[in-house]
Amino acid sequence: MAEVMNPPRALPLSAERLGFAAGGVTVLNEVSLSITSGSRNIVMGSNGAGKSVLMRLLHGLLTPTAGAVKWSNTDMALVRRSQAMVFQRPVMLRRSVRENVEFALKLTGHENVHRAAEAALERVGLVHLADRAARLCSGGEQQRIALARAWALQPEVLFLDEPTASLDPAATRAIEETITAIHAQGTTIVMTTHDLGQAKRIADRVLFLHHGRLVEDTSADIFFQQPQSPEAAAFIRGELLW
């Protein structure tokens, strides 16, 4: 009964001197950070700064070549169940919208996948497309299906890798509203973007990467009003950083 009241948590997670190199090129170097429960963390930086690699390292899709990612809970099965990720280009399985969500639920051994999938689709406003082939939906709809699929899993932390990078403003707004709703239900958000406006709308905290290094880790207010590093200041002014 006590476990029902206080389910085991995977967060906080910490990255300690995290590094990743591939083909002799260092993509990420000495990145240390921690993600606490309930926060909205936006990872920013120019193209090639290492944002996507950092997300994949934190989510466990890549193995760091230096340092480590540590979760507060040592039960790795629980840690894996506690997280979900939405990619820039969502992978839709060649089946209906509903079946895409049900597929993810079935993998977790969920008891009532049909009802849970319906509920997730309803939350993202796509229940009317439930029987349509997912691959025939628009880019914006596919990204919302991916969000519904991730949300259905009720993750403790949701990683989003530039989820609106190739979407129009209306679709972007729908995605942002969904992310806000997911956060409002208690899910911690870790998201990459290089859209300053989007970061301002969503972020509690900004992690700014430059050339694979974490050069700024501050609250969103401070980041946008008084950036502490010259790189972040230049990025906000719209000056390209190489």
Next chain:
Amino acid sequence: MQEISQSFSLAFVLIASFDGALLSIAGLSLRVSGIAVLAASLLALPFGAWLALARFPGRQGVIAMLNGMMGLPPVVVGLLVYLLLSRAGPLGALGMLFTPSAMMIAQALLIFPIIAALVRQVIEDAWGEYREQLVSLNASRGQCIRALLWDMRFTLTTAVLAGFGRAIAEVGAVMIVGGNIDGVTRVMTTAIALETSKGDLPLALALGVVLIAMVVIINLVAQMIKTTAMRKHG
């Protein structure tokens, strides 16, 4: 040239008159190759998908060998199966030599590498696209294989059809293990070989036209189903 036109006319007459002997031979051809494809596919689909995802020392060698076996000479496969099933062979007690079952075994062995190699390539390409999503969803290796096979089902029909084409068109293996016994193991290709050796070239060619027509019709139907399904499922 006259022989060719004569052959087409004869083929038309054979089909239009529902020639009993032709129907029997064509039916056996379809049954033998159909069951061989089914059996080979049941093994080759999971094996090819497993090989696409597996990482082990010597994997490249296994892939190279599998690809190489796509060109297995049918007579060699026929000979191996003959030795296995002959009275003195390890499976001689089964009494399967010169039966349609022996022909099915030979054809299944012949096309297994073709289907498995093509499946391996299709699934490996798909894995590049699906890997991060499936791993992110905590899918096990078996769940990944099942999901990929299902999602690539339309593309994989081409691999199965390639196997079927190879099976129904080969003559060497079925001739050796089947023996071309009239009414028992005579199929389209062995009948064509027999008529050719007898010098009845128009009949041999006519049978060839019927065989090609059968394969084309089966491929057309499969293609139509595939196109319709892809339009529906994306």
